[in-house]
Amino acid sequence: MDPGVGNIRQEKSKQPYAYQKRLPLGLEFLTGLLALECVSSSIDQKCKGLQIMMQIESNQRPLPKTIILDFSDPFSTEVKPRVLLMGLRRSGKSSIQKVVFHKMSPNETLFLESTNKICREDVSNSSFVNFQIWDFPGQIDFFDPTFDYEMIFRGTGALIFVIDSQDDYMEALARLHLTVTRAYKVNTDINFEVFIHKVDGLSDDHKIETQRDIHQRANDDLADAGLEKIHLSFYLTSIYDHSIFEAFSKVVQKLIPQLPTLENLLNIFISNSGIEKAFLFDVVSKIYIATDSTPVDMQTYELCCDMIDVVIDISCIYGLKEDGAGTPYDKESTAIIKLNNTTVLYLKEVTKFLALVCFVREESFERKGLIDYNFHCFRKAIHEVFEVRMKVVKSRKVQNRLQKKKGATPNGTPRVLL
């Protein structure tokens, strides 16, 4: 890192809060936002969000038929990439969604009924991450000619294919191949993510062997079809530990255009504050949307996740008013947990949905004033990143509304009223 860049640097001198040059935040943000806008507009062209889906049960056909009506707002400028959850029946798709986004306990998923229609959920209402998650029924024949897979894949940011590792996975691999090749034909920008799921039932050796085998076979199938250029990412997951949150974090991070800016800010923050590791968490889902560039150690991540649970639980019990008013997570939210191995976990509110959780050595934590001052700069920077984004989105909306009044679509073609 450029030694001249930094708000307050931690010096070994007697003056711990030695003030140095301020961070050139404006420049950092500008770079990030230019990239963001570029990505947004390209996705925008593709994302004409679906608004209504109808399920019709037909007597002649054993399977429910899905008709998708596109009542998308042609003036909508909000970018909400889709994350699709696909895979064979009972592979664990709904369980993943419920555990990650609805805080369902893993044992409760035993009672989940089979999904018989596409369940679409807007994750952005309750959390920082801004996407729609679509849970597909395992039995759906999405290559049915009436099923508009082209339109579905066109607005898709990530396709998560779930494989039950405790089951015979040959059929799942064939289905994976079919799904990926179809989707790639429609949209080459989709991130293909393969969750080798339910690994809690496998020994460590068996996990590695299964991952190697699935990786090899899936890539061989693509190579045989002349599609080596399709990249599949593999994750070993289970709802019974933190692996599902970690995998989802990585999937979601690929969809956040501001990621390089966030990582850069975290790197600057930790190196100037003597912090070992820092995660920027989405509080509701416990997905980490960014971390600094030091490697992620699973145990550290688990401790940070647990800390969020503890803080929210305690806050729900003791933080709310007697009449239940207030919110368990707000601007005042902060927590310090000292562990018995001379490390400290430090949590601070960043935005309504985000928390910074840091792993700090006890001796570095003695300079809490320094950490807090740097955190103040970091928080301000994060707010600036998202304020500018909001302004751009708002001004686009105003522009589009004006165009709408004139009766033209954003690209000038006559508007078709549905």
Ligand SMILES: Nc1nc2c(ncn2[C@@H]2O[C@H](COP(=O)(O)OP(=O)(O)OP(=O)(O)O)[C@@H](O)[C@H]2O)c(=O)[nH]1
């Ligand atoms: N051992 C284990 N079981 C899991 C895991 N995830 C899900 N399950 C179980 O797998 C079963 C099927 O899960 P669902 O989430 O309903 O599967 P689905 O893919 O949504 O099924 P369909 O709706 O039929 O497509 C449930 O009994 C879950 O409890 C996991 O990580 N480990």
